[in-house]
Amino acid sequence: MSAQHPSGGLTPFPLPSFMQKIPPFLVLGLLLGAAPLQAAGSSSQSALPAAPSNPAATPRTRAVLAFLGSLEARTEGRILSGQFTGFASQNGKDLPARIHELTGQWPAVVGVDYADFHKDGSDIATQAANRTALAYWRAGGLVTVSAHLYNPANPAGGGLRDKGVDLDSLLKPGTDTHKRWHRQLDEVAQGLSELRAAGVVVLWRPFHEMNGGWFWWGDKSPESFVRVWRHMHDYYSRVKQLDNLLWVYGPNHGPTADRFYPGDDVVDVTGFDAYTDHVDPDHIKGYDALAARPKPFGFAEFGPHGSQNPPGDFDYRRFLDGMRKHFPRSTYFLCWDEKWSPANNLHARELYTHPAILNRDALPKGLAGDAKH
Numbered sequence: 001m002s003a004q005h006p007s008g009g010l011t012p013f014p015l016p017s018f019m020q021k022i023p024p025f026l027v028l029g030l031l032l033g034a035a036p037l038q039a040a041g042s043s044s045q046s047a048l049p050a051a052p053s054n055p056a057a058t059p060r061t062r063a064v065l066a067f068l069g070s071l072e073a074r075t076e077g078r079i080l081s082g083q084f085t086g087f088a089s090q091n092g093k094d095l096p097a098r099i100h101e102l103t104g105q106w107p108a109v110v111g112v113d114y115a116d117f118h119k120d121g122s123d124i125a126t127q128a129a130n131r132t133a134l135a136y137w138r139a140g141g142l143v144t145v146s147a148h149l150y151n152p153a154n155p156a157g158g159g160l161r162d163k164g165v166d167l168d169s170l171l172k173p174g175t176d177t178h179k180r181w182h183r184q185l186d187e188v189a190q191g192l193s194e195l196r197a198a199g200v201v202v203l204w205r206p207f208h209e210m211n212g213g214w215f216w217w218g219d220k221s222p223e224s225f226v227r228v229w230r231h232m233h234d235y236y237s238r239v240k241q242l243d244n245l246l247w248v249y250g251p252n253h254g255p256t257a258d259r260f261y262p263g264d265d266v267v268d269v270t271g272f273d274a275y276t277d278h279v280d281p282d283h284i285k286g287y288d289a290l291a292a293r294p295k296p297f298g299f300a301e302f303g304p305h306g307s308q309n310p311p312g313d314f315d316y317r318r319f320l321d322g323m324r325k326h327f328p329r330s331t332y333f334l335c336w337d338e339k340w341s342p343a344n345n346l347h348a349r350e351l352y353t354h355p356a357i358l359n360r361d362a363l364p365k366g367l368a369g370d371a372k373h
Contacts, residue, residue, distance in 0.1 A: 053247055053266050054237040060367075061244050064142065064201045065268055067367055068246075068296040071331040077358040079323070080142070081351075082109035082334035083341060084301070085132050087148070088116035088125035092337035093132050096141075099343050103352035106360035109203070110136045111334045114191055115148035115160075122150045122158050124184060126191025137200045140369040141360045144203035144248065144300075144334060145195075147188055151216040152180035162216040167224040171231055185232065189240045196244040201368070205248035205300060206232060209273055211256040222260050229262040250300035257286025264294065271300030271332070275307045275340070277314060279322025291329045298332035299323065303340030312339040316351040324356060 050066040057065075071078045083099060086092035090112070100106050112133050116125035124147065133143045151159030153169055155176065170181040195202055207229060213219035217228070236242045246268040251257040253272040261267070270293050274284045281287065291297055304314030323330050335341050342348035352359060 053233065053264075053268050054243055054245065056237065056241070056243045057245075058201070058243050060199065061201045061246060063367060065246055065296075067364065068269065068331055071296070071358070072329060076355040077362055079330055079356050079358060080108040080298070080332035081105070081357050081359050082111060082144070082332055083107040083343075084111040084113075084334055084337045086337050087113045088127075088129055090128045090132050092341070093128075095337060095341050095343050096136070099341075099348060099352065102343060103349045105352040105357075106139075106141065108358055108360050108363055109142045109144055109332060109334060111144040111146065113146045113148060114188055115150075117148075120158065122148065122160055124150070124187040124191075126188070126194065130191055130194055133195060133202075134198050134200060137195075137198070137368050138370060139360070140363060140365075140367075142203070142363070142368050143195070143200055144205060145192065146205045146208055146250075148215070149184060149188075149206075149217070152184055153177045153216075155180075159216055161214060163213075165216045165220070167217065167220050167228050170228055185235060189236060189242065192236070192242050192245065193240065196242055199244075199370075201244050201246065203248050203269060204245040205250045205271075208250040208300065209252040210260045211251045211254060225260045226262045230266055233262075233266040248300060249295075251286070251290075253284045253286050255285055258289035258293075261293070267293075267295060269298070270295045271298040273301035274299060275301075275303045275305065275336075277304050277318070279319050280326050284327070287327055291327075296331050297327075297329040298334075299327075299330060300334060301336055302333050303336040304345060305340075310339040310345075312344050314345040315347050316342045316345055317347045320351050320354055320356070 050069055052061055052065050083095050084092065085095055096107050096110060110132065112129035114124050114126050114129055116123045133145065137143050148160055150157055151162045151165060153165050154162055169175060169177045172178050192202060192204065207217050209215060210218050210225055233247060236245065247266060248269045248271060249261060249267045250271050250273060251260060253274045257272050270290045272286060272290060276283045302319065304310055338344065342351055351357065
């Protein structure tokens with residue numbers, strides 16, 4: 001930003017002191033936040049607001065959102081590559097290195113999940129996932145976090161796939177369910193707070209696939225779901241002061257993908273999950289409704305074949321071609337681990353070296369990592 005000098009030259013405006021202490025790219029992100037970004041190729045042709053849903057978001061959080069919102073206007077380097085590295089045990093933490101061995105490129109984004117699955121059910125465990133996330137951030141990559149939450153209405157714990165849960169019971173003070181829910185919220189918040197203390201911006205994707213009936217929070221009353229989402233957003237933003245989060249609404253693909261949308265004021269990014277070999281509107285539904293939202297959009301999860309037992313023979317060029325042709329607002333993807341990953345399928349190099357793909361080393365300096373990155 002500059003002002004016209006009386007002599008005709010350009011004299012820079014003095015920046016506020018807090019801007020003088022952050023990298024130039026982050027200053028650009030903040031300045032972009034003063035004006036909306038146009039959604040190139042958006043079916044709604046609406047502007048993408050660069051301001052995060054949390055008004056107290058950090059400068060770097062604002063810069064990451066502004067960068068995501070700017071990608072649609074590009075012709076090259078407009079889709080961020082991403083790889084999930086596993087649940088709390090981080091069994092897939094070596095997948096980004098494997099992708100680098102195969103392609104010469106690092107994913108722009110890594111994804112972790114705080115669920116700790118064990119023989120007695122599931123709990124929340126953040127340490128190993130945070131180690132992976134922090135190391136990748138410091139190397140210059142972006143981070144997304146999800147959590148396969150356990151059912152707070154189940155006194156025995158676990159219960160990821162329990163049926164018949166009344167979501168409104170989570171918000172009734174004084175009940176055991178409410179107490180267990182807040183205990184779980186605090187466990188997750190502790191992990192996210194550790195990342196905040198390290199300066200990590202998190203694409204936070206809670207309650208994923210809420211339009212499906214396979215998780216305890218799924219396929220419930222949309223009104224109840226929205227209340228629970230908005231309560232979490234308020235609690236994490238205002239009470240826990242997690243100003244490093246960008247909130248990702250991530251349903252499963254399908255005709256109900258938009259039904260549980262909690263509001264533009266509590267969502268920063270949208271994206272759906274899809275497990276299929278066929279990357280086209282006949283097999284992946286719900287795009288138009290999500291693409292109409294004034295938010296950056298992507299494939300929050302992708303895997304070939306289906307949700308079980310992929311054979312590991314998928315041609316990942318098909319994913320790229322289908323995404324670009326049929327889902328043009330896509331600005332990122334996160335491939336699942338194990339045999340869904342490009343590292344364990346075909347043509348990972350062609351995916352990662354295509355001009356449309358933006359990998360870690362091509363991210364703007366200072367967007368992620370230490371300030372000196």
